[in-house]
Amino acid sequence: MNRYMIHLNSKRCIGCHGCEVHCKTNKRLPVGPILCEIDHEPLKPVKGVPKTEFSFRSCYHCDDPFCVPVCPTQAMVKREDGIVYVDQEKCIGCMACAGACPWTIPQLNPATGKAIKCDYCMDRLDQGLKPACVTKCTTHALKFVRLEVV
Amino acid sequence: MKKSVYSMCGMCTVRCPIRVEVEDNRVTWIEGNPHLLDHALCAKGSAGMALVDDDERPRQPLIREGGRGAGRWQKVSWPTAYDYITERLKKIKSEYGPESVVLSSRGGPWQNMYKTFIHAFGSPNYTNHDCTCGRNTHHASLSINGVGRKGFIYDIKNSRHMVLFGRNYFASLQIAQGNQLLDMLDKGGRLTYVDVRQTMTGIKATRFFQVRPGTDYALALGMIHEIIKRGIYDKEFIDRYVSGFDELCTFIEEYTPAWAAKECGVKEKAILAFIDEVAEDMPKVIFHPGWNLSRYKDSFYVSRALHLLNVLMGNIEVEGGLIIPKGAGDCGFKGIRMLDCPKPDIKRGDGVGWKYKHFDKGPGLAHLFFDAMRTEDPYPIKAWIAMRHDPFTGMPEPQRQKLLFDNCDLLVSIDTHYSEFGWYADVILPESTYLERDNPIALQKGTKPRLIVRRKAVDPKYDTKPGWEIFKQLADRLDISEYFPYNTIEDLYAWQLEGTGYSIEDFEEKGFIELTDKPLPLYERDKLDGQFKTPSGKIEIISKKLTEAGLESLKPYRSPNKPPKGMFRLVYGRSAVHTHGHTMNNPLLEELMPENSLWINRRAAAKLGIEDGDLVDVTAQNASYSGTIHAYVTEFIHPEAVYTVHGFGRQIPLQTRSYHAGLSDQKLMAGKLDDWDKAGGAINLCEAFVFVQRSTRNPKRRVEL
The missing domain is CATH 2.40.40.20 (Barwin-like endoglucanases)
Structure with a gap:
């Protein structure tokens, strides 16, 4: 069961792509993989003002992920708190996970030759911090949400 | 070894406060200073890590070998580069006089160091990039309020309505101000945005005017007309502090909203509805007077009109309006020492101060040196030192600039990266990136004045040097070292802070020193005399300075040219x-x-x-x-x-x-x-x-x- 999600307040988002770079620099990624993405709809006039809605996408951390069972080396792991992550020690970079994922979320890190994906910065979470993209969001538009069963 | 360093970003000239984490001399994390920005940082700020790692930047001093711009460089040591520059500067000084050397920078809190250097050398010709940035806004503010562009801070957070004529807050980012604007909108405030196109800022607006290019002045005049006609202005404030209001009323009569709407290609009823909103929101309406407003032939008058709209709102020194920044003195603090050398009593090469008396003499106008290069009037310009300034990127027609710069015997670029100008220069002195260098302490005015400082997070990756050392080394060789009373940055900090009771260690807790715990109170509204430093001491709608220069204060509108066919x-x-x-x-x-x-x-x-x-x-x-x-x-x-x-x-x-x-x-x-x-x-x-x-x-x- 997933315990977390990242929520984007589109009203505050200014499409500055800060989150994408905050993520990349935290994970020391080279040019190539981008683990989270900001996008927006084409502009449409609303009461005379051209407007748009922004969306944020990283990994859905599926309840029943396709990428986990397909991994031949058990490098793709779903943690108890729902986070789906790549065990870098075990990954052989075959990218079967990317093929299995409906959204091709896992990407190849050319610096290591292994798969890389959003893991909600679990090293930071485990220290009581928030993911890099949320922590440094330019306008505090991203929120890290802990889900609770009601 | 791990450490955490408070510093200031250097990816753009906003210089947001940051906190940097370092492990074994490698930057692992950069975030906005949590005490001021709640960790927020933009994409550029995070990409500072890639700047340090980038090897496609000058990695040691370079002296040109081939023709200018040929890209053939000799890699030299720092002493060789310093000697090369000083030898040529001395020769130029003896042949043409010290005034034939110009130093340009990108302004900012440390410009006094560059100014000190060029003044001590004997030249009055310090200049900056502002002729392609905020000069029109600055001069417009001076002509009306007697204080420059930085004479007011905008209390965005508490305003009810921000009106932006092309000020694209969410692309030309200032993180603190951007967040204030979003907070204001979250509280139900209004944002009116005017531009020739829709932008990231415009999509957050509550009202958008897409105007014909070059007609901002018409729209502003139409707004002034309607505001005066309906009497939506602060009569008491105007009676007490403003001169020339009657002239404005007469001038504005013909510029009706109907006329403005036609001229700008917007709807008259939209302008009228906007004025309804202004009536509800005043005085907490801020007409942003422009940032980079070096655009149209009447941009100066656009900025003047926007300043006048603020005056009509009576929003000066009002919560949610334009606040007069408070300095060290307001906190009972004597201030810090800054490097300084009086300006030599020689007329400027750009004509500012003697040929053009209505301009601020501080940095003059960089583009007016080209005429002097060509004509040698008032004197030849023979050397140009560009400190982080790139004339070829900032100003139009680098093709023509090159021919003019060829009149100079020495072109020096001091920069962290290759600038287009640097590539054409004779010497490149590579400055260490902002993460690899210290900068002097500076005072940041505001409602909570504070001392700020940039501290080195990591050692330079390549053979680069900080600006304070570059100028010190050059000064030593030019026999003007008494103006640079330090050998190390620690000496400089100690000298700056002497007698203040503070030491550089006091910055370690938060990255800055606040000179007051609580925001300083606003000045009382009936005690603003002396704040407007115009010749008459009043807010001048008809500027004495402009009149004396033979310029109109209230300039009749002229429609912009249409582009030729195709x-x-x-x-x-x-x-x-x-x-x-x-x-x-x-x-x-x-x-x-x-x-x-x-x-x-x-x-x-x-x-x-x-x-x-x-x-x-x-x-x-x-x-x-x-x-x-x-x-x-x-x-x-x-x-x-x-x-x-x-x-x-x-x-x-x-x-x-x-x-x-x-x-x-x-x-x-x-x-x-x-x-x-x-x-x-x-x-x-x-x-x-x-x-x-x-x-x-x-x-x-x-x-x-």
Whole structure:
């Protein structure tokens, strides 16, 4: 069961792509993989003002992920708190996970030759911090949400 | 070893406060200072890590071997480079006088160091980039309020209505102010945005005016007319502090909202509805007087009109309005020492102060030195030291600038990266990046004045030096070392803080020292006398200084020229992921935005057979430069204009990522190096027309063998 999600307040988002770079620099990624993405709809006039809605996408951390069972080396792991992550020690970079994922979320890190994906910065979470993209969001538009069963 | 360092960002000139984490001399994390920005940082700020790692920057001093711009460099040691420069500076000084040397910088809190250097050398010719930035706004404010552009801070958070004429807050980012604006909107405030195209800021607006390019002045005049007609102004404030109101009332009579609407191509009822809102929101309405407003031939008067709208609102020293920044004295603090040397009593080479008496003498106007280079009047200009300033990217027509700079015997670029000017210069002194260097302490005025400082987070990766050391070393060799009373940065900090009771260690807790716990109270509204430093001490609608210079204070409106057939007005701007010409080669920012595109109106594009994503050739009016980029076809730009992001089309081969990527707007501005505003001083950067056609490079068929 997933315990977390990242929520984007589109009203505050200014499409500055800060989150994408905050993520990349935290994970020391080279040019190539981008683990989270900001996008927006084409502009449409609303009461005379051209407007748009922004969306944020990283990994859905599926309840029943396709990428986990397909991994031949058990490098793709779903943690108890729902986070789906790549065990870098075990990954052989075959990218079967990317093929299995409906959204091709896992990407190849050319610096290591292994798969890389959003893991909600679990090293930071485990220290009581928030993911890099949320922590440094330019306008505090991203929120890290802990889900609770009601 | 792990450490945490408070510092100041250097990816753009906003210089946001940051906190940097370092492990074994490697930056692992940069975030906005949590005490001031709650960790927030923009894409550029995070990409600072890639700047340090980037090896496509000057890594040791370089002296030119081949012809200027040929790109053949001799790698030299620092002493060799310093000796080379000082030997030439001494020769130029003895042959032409010290005043023949100009130093330009990008302004900012440390400019006193550069000013001290050039003044101590004997030249009055310190200048900066502002003739292509905020000079019109600065001079407009001086002419009305007697204080410059920084004479007010905008209390955005508490305002009810922000009115932005092209001030694109969410692309030309200032993180603190941007968040204030969003907070204000979250609280139900209003944002009116005026531009020739829709922008990231405009999409957050509650009202949007897409105007014909160059008609901002008409819209502002129409607003003034209606505000005066309806009496929506602070009569008491105007009676007490303002002169020339009657003249304004007479002048504005003919500029009705109906006229403005027609001129700008907007709806009259939208202007009237806007004024209804202003009536509800005043005095907490801020008309932003412009940031980079060196655009149209009447930009100075646009800024004046916006300042006048603020005066009508009576929003000065009002919560949610324009606040007079408080300094060290307001906190009972004697202030810190800054490097200083009196300006030599020689008239400036750009004519500011004697030929042009209505301009601020501080940094003068960089573009007016070109005339002196050409004519040697009032005297020859023989050397130019560009401190982080890139005249070739900032000002129009680098092609022509090169011919003019060829009159100089010495061109020096001090910069962290290769600038276009640096590539043409005789010597490049590579400054360490902002993460690899210390900068002096500075005072930041505001409602809570504070001392700020940039501290080195990591040791320089290459053989680069901090600015304070470069100027000290040059000063020592030029026998002016008494103006630089330090050997190490610790000496300089101790000298700056002497007698204040503070030490540099006091910055370690939060990265700054607050001179007051609580925001300082506003000055009382009936005690503002002495705040407006005009000749009369009042807010002058009719400026004595302008009148004496033979210039109008209330300039009748003149409609902008329409682009000739087949041409468009070139309008430039910024994106949130790049800073002018500084960041195009940064690997992580280049990945986000490798080149610029050409915004073109859908109907205009259809007439030319241009579809979205097509390659288009954009050519200067005199065909001196042409570039090919992709078209972004949209209805949200005025049909007379095309728009692109500034800073691209760079021609430095060692910057492999940005080399010839995209299109350079300043190279398209044919004849615009001399097209400047005699009243405001700035260059008119949006007065160039360009040809646009669908490029023959769009593939029709493939021929491989």
